[in-house]
Amino acid sequence: MPSSVPSPVPSPVPSPVPAARPRQRLNPTLGKARGLLRDALRDAGIQPGGDAPPVLLVACSGGPDSLALAETASFFNRRGDYRVGAAVVDHGLQPGSADVAQAAAAKLAAMGLEPVTVHRVHVPETGMGPEAAARSVRYEALDEAADASGAAAVLLGHTLDDQAEQVLLGLARGSGTRSLAGMPERRGRYLRPFLGLRRAEVEEICTAREVDPWHDPTNADPAYARSRVRTTVLPFLERELGPGIAEALYRSSRILAQDADYLEAQAAETYARLRQESAGAAAPDEILLSEESLRALPPSLRQRVLALAAVELGGAQPSWERVRAVEALLRREGSAGPVQLVGKVSAYRQVRGKPVPQGDPSYGNLVFRKKSSA
Incomplete structure (x- = not known):
């Protein structure tokens, strides 16, 4: 039983030293995401640090994938490896889209990203369809934002699931090697570092970092072929053929991308000769x-x-x-x-x-x- 008599205390009494706070354990998925972004920037030859760190621009819709990417990039911003900003594109296609864009911009600013800009665009009615038309004006806005900020890279939050959906859509159209290769990891200054990350993982990052994303209702709208692939086709394949279908489609896209790159280089050389x-x-x-x-x-x-x-x-x-x-x-x-x-x-x-x-x-x-x- 402990004694109630106090032990002798040397004089003078030293100032109490606060106990060290336990270091918060890094979420493994966030660590994986940081590694993917670091590798993508290294492969693109964009080196960190220096007197004027390179500028990175996150393309953000306010959804889970782009907010998770912004949260991941903010780590390198805080370390001074890169200067990280963001561009939010408001297509104006849904009621309340301006509010969604402003809310996303506020979340990005709270992460310490600078500059954060919002771009309202007009999606024209063309023969290419609403998704393709929106994509065209979105990239025009991102190009302008990148030019204005002097960005060395624009980061896109497409995930492994997005790539799997792209490959399935290509198969349905009877496409060739380049189309079945899906989205490239790098196209000019555009980088997709999260193609090796599942959609559930980006949602996990948002939860871990207490970031509340916006969920685009068109992602579940059966009027769009991509939405039907996402909500019906891929889950059906997973049930009937077993888990891992999305990962298998992603691997196929990487193999086909290498084949397409080689064949296109050979074709360009042959064409120049003939x-x-x-x-x-x-x-x-x-x-x-x-x-x-x-x-x-x-x-x-x-x-x-x-x-x-x-x-x-x-x-x-x-x-x-x-x-x-x-x-x-x-x-x-x-x-x-x-x-x-x-x-x-x-x-x-x-x-x-x-x-x-x-x-x-x-x-x-x-x-x-x-x-x-x-």
Whole structure:
């Protein structure tokens, strides 16, 4: 039993030393997120620190993914590794969107991000659909914000689940390698460091850091194909085929991205070697490609080379069906063309002895021609 007699105390009495506060344990998912962001910046060659730390701009909607990304980036802002700001884009497509944007901006400012700007944009009615139109004006606003702040990188909060949905949508459209590769981890100054993070993990980060995100109601609206993939298709596949479908689709996208990068580099090199122009024109309105050389190429390269010719003349990326129609000219069966491509570009097989405009007879070539607007 403890004695009630006090122990002798030396004189003078020293000042009491406060007990050390236990260090708060870092949430493992937040630690993982910081590592992903650090790696993405390193791979992009954006080095931390220095007299003028690089500026990073977080693209934020107020949703869980972008707020989790902002919270993750704020750590590097506090350390002085980078200067981190944010841009909130208000598409004005939903009632109360301005309030949502201002609330997101306030949360970002509370994290210490600077500058935080809100951009109200107008989404035009075009033939590309509302999602594509909104994406187009969103990136225009982000480009302007990045230019104004001198940002070395714009950070996007897309997750592994977003990538899996993108791959499934590409499969449904019958897309090629590039489309099935999904969203790139890096495109110019745009970085997606969270492609290796699940949606549940970004929500966990928001909970751990007591950040209250906004949940976009269109994400559950069955009117949108992406929403149906998110709420119905992927859960169905998980139930019927077992867990891990999203991760498997993500792995496939990474493998296909590497393949697409290689094939596109090879196609660009081959196209530069085969490409000829009609003589006498200041700007090429006709491009010639040797039939013999094209036949010698594997289909994956040949089809990309044909598409490059159409794009160089100002046409859109041709569909697989249109490229196959151009390929059929190489078999020298039936018509010599022309095959019409998007953007007033056509392709035809040069017949024997017939000169091309401003040029000599060029039998043995496929000719891509841009129709004059005059």
